[in-house]
Amino acid sequence: MATLKLHPFQDSARASSLSVAISDYGSGSTGNFLSLRHDFTRLRKWESCRVVVSAQGAITSVENEKHAVDSSKTINRTLEEPKGSRKDLSILPKPLSATDLHSPNDGSKVRVAYQGSPGSYSEIAAMKAYPKCETVPCDDFEAAFKAVELWLVEKAVLPIENSVGGSNHRNYDLLLRHRLHIAGEVQLQVNHCLLGLQGVRKEQLKNVLSHPHAFDQCEMTLSAFGVMRINSEDTATAAQIVASSGKRDTGAIASARAAEIYGLNILAENVQDNDNNITRFLILAREPVIPGTDKLYKTSIVFTLEEGPGVLFKALAVFALREINLTKIESRPQKQRPLRVVDDSNEGRAKYFDYLFYIDFEASMMEPRAQSAMAHLQEFARFLRVLGCYPVDKV
Numbered sequence: 001m002a003t004l005k006l007h008p009f010q011d012s013a014r015a016s017s018l019s020v021a022i023s024d025y026g027s028g029s030t031g032n033f034l035s036l037r038h039d040f041t042r043l044r045k046w047e048s049c050r051v052v053v054s055a056q057g058a059i060t061s062v063e064n065e066k067h068a069v070d071s072s073k074t075i076n077r078t079l080e081e082p083k084g085s086r087k088d089l090s091i092l093p094k095p096l097s098a099t100d101l102h103s104p105n106d107g108s109k110v111r112v113a114y115q116g117s118p119g120s121y122s123e124i125a126a127m128k129a130y131p132k133c134e135t136v137p138c139d140d141f142e143a144a145f146k147a148v149e150l151w152l153v154e155k156a157v158l159p160i161e162n163s164v165g166g167s168n169h170r171n172y173d174l175l176l177r178h179r180l181h182i183a184g185e186v187q188l189q190v191n192h193c194l195l196g197l198q199g200v201r202k203e204q205l206k207n208v209l210s211h212p213h214a215f216d217q218c219e220m221t222l223s224a225f226g227v228m229r230i231n232s233e234d235t236a237t238a239a240q241i242v243a244s245s246g247k248r249d250t251g252a253i254a255s256a257r258a259a260e261i262y263g264l265n266i267l268a269e270n271v272q273d274n275d276n277n278i279t280r281f282l283i284l285a286r287e288p289v290i291p292g293t294d295k296l297y298k299t300s301i302v303f304t305l306e307e308g309p310g311v312l313f314k315a316l317a318v319f320a321l322r323e324i325n326l327t328k329i330e331s332r333p334q335k336q337r338p339l340r341v342v343d344d345s346n347e348g349r350a351k352y353f354d355y356l357f358y359i360d361f362e363a364s365m366m367e368p369r370a371q372s373a374m375a376h377l378q379e380f381a382r383f384l385r386v387l388g389c390y391p392v393d394k395v
């Protein structure tokens with residue numbers, strides 16, 4: 001007997017069976033799949049359930065969990081087996097078949113992982129990129145990366161920068177830690193709404209829940225409003241908590257879609273400080289996009305440089321010399337080697353901080369000027385990786 005805790009990976013409105021992964025994500029093992037035949041149609045997308053499986057692999061009970069969002073990992077499930085019990089051979093990995101791996105080009109049936117709950121901006125971005133996709137909520141970004149790596153989904157969408165708040169640093173670090181490719185970008189106009197329970201007026205609110213980035217984007221509005229801010233995992237989870245708490249003095253900043261999903265009232269629209277509040281998301285995939293020259297392409301790279309005067313200037317010159325426009329530059333500490341010793345000849349040791357440079361430039365890797373710029377950069381970069389070359393998106 002084993003107990004599994006899972007979230008549906010298929011559109012629960014249609015799912016009659018689920019394929020779930022039971023794996024140790026820490027070791028990066030793959031392919032531990034178990035097929036469950038059960039009618040999960042009453043399980044809503046953001047809910048989890050507890051499934052008890054017999055030694056023969058049959059489902060003996062399915063309990064719907066009351067609380068909508070579970071703090072345990074969405075993707076990382078464990079098989080709890082009582083100590084000393086016989087090994088359950090029926091749950092050994094089932095080989096993937098060609099149909100499991102099939103991913104059509106029209107966007108339908110494409111499964112896209114994102115961090116947060118249904119109604120979050122990341123989910124909205126996934127639906128902008130693949131209107132017919134099946135969106136898969138994940139507890140955190142790490143889980144979204146792993147869902148792609150383990151073939152549970154085809155793509156992951158994650159926010160990387162916002163026109164007002166700037167970069168999402170953690171996601172830059174994750175890009176390097178994992179070996180996924182950037183297969184596209186999504187530019188999304190983010191219009192925040194102030195949400196509350198039905199019949200509540202905005203003057204009644206004492207607390208507002210939301211994601212810290214959403215708070216940053218609504219700084220002036222919230223300061224004028226004088227409410228207590230409470231951080232949540234994402235904006236849609238904030239809306240969900242308000243809906244389930246029943247607290248009339250608590251509101252959320254989230255999308256209009258979140259209001260609809262969780263049955264909240266929109267108390268105010270467009271509460272962001274700047275009308276041009278645009279968040280840029282990256283689409284990650286196991287395979288790179290084969291770049292073309294048919295439309296405008298962007299290339300994202302990351303590199304480190306040797307120590308020396310003007311090295312960053314030289315690195316940037318490889319683009320300027322070829323008239324290649326840079327759209328983003330970001331530097332992040334090298335977590336593996338944050339410091340480098342530059343002089344230990346005198347007393348003490350001179351140490352500099354060691355940085356990684358992330359650059360986005362407007363050119364396709366199919367263009368000779370982009371290829372020669374990379375060859376030129378490689379001459380003095382200690383490390384260089386092309387993260388992806390993908391079509392430019394517009395709002």
Ligand SMILES: O=C(O)C(=O)C[C@]1(C(=O)O)C=C[C@@H](O)C=C1
Nearest residue numbers: 120121122159211213234235279
């Ligand atoms: O909280 C959400 O809904 C998200 O999708 C995350 C996120 C972010 O991290 O920047 C995405 C878009 C908005 O900028 C606000 C929040």
